[in-house]
Amino acid sequence: MQVYAIGDIHGQLDLLQGAHDLIARDRAAYGCADAEIIHVGDLVDRGPDSPGVVRYLREGVARGENWQVLMGNHDRLLLNFIRKPDWRDPGLRAGLDYLHPLIGGRATLQNYGVDAAALEDITLARAQATALVPQDDLAFIAARPRMIGTGAHLFVHAGLRPGVPLDRQTEDDILWIRDPFLLDSRDHGPLVVHGHTALPQACHYRNRLNIDSSAAYGGPLSAVVLEGRRVWLLTPQGRVELSPL
Structure with a gap:
């Protein structure tokens, strides 16, 4: 069974459409028109067109496309910035909030029409965002799964807490975890496919596959096709196999 995956998008609509074009060409070349496409989250923030x-x-x-879309930590930040005024994401470092320049939420809110001046006051920014961000967008984000399993693969946004059963993983870890997961070399059973930690290019680490290739920072948006533990990066020239490190 083949399955496609796309890394962290961060408001890069043109790159997303380009990734889907690569997948369409690969589907036609390899006769896998029905293969599922899974997006590993972080639809919004930093880029120029999060609403798009x-x-x-x-x-x-x-409309019934065979697509799955996971929730990323940035998607949860946008959702709860609007829906839960008193909530603070435990994944954020002290001193950071959704409007901090490091997070990229300002770009998203401006994409939706929030005035630049309003971004200097969190109450005004939230009020404008509440009025301007479509409820259909918020409902879509809220409904995103946190984890998708296909048997040979397990798709999450950030990773897993090593040694913890899947049914006891927390949403905070699934959306935010880094070193405890990234530094762990044990086999997780299925190949864990994730994003969240930006790299110059997609990398296969035998027990996990990181497909966040820094689209948020001017890098490419990776689209890959998986068959068991074999992984190919899709390029305009065709498939390029990613050998495990």
């Missing part, structure tokens, strides 16, 4: 990304994926899922 959410709408593109929301409308595709609604």
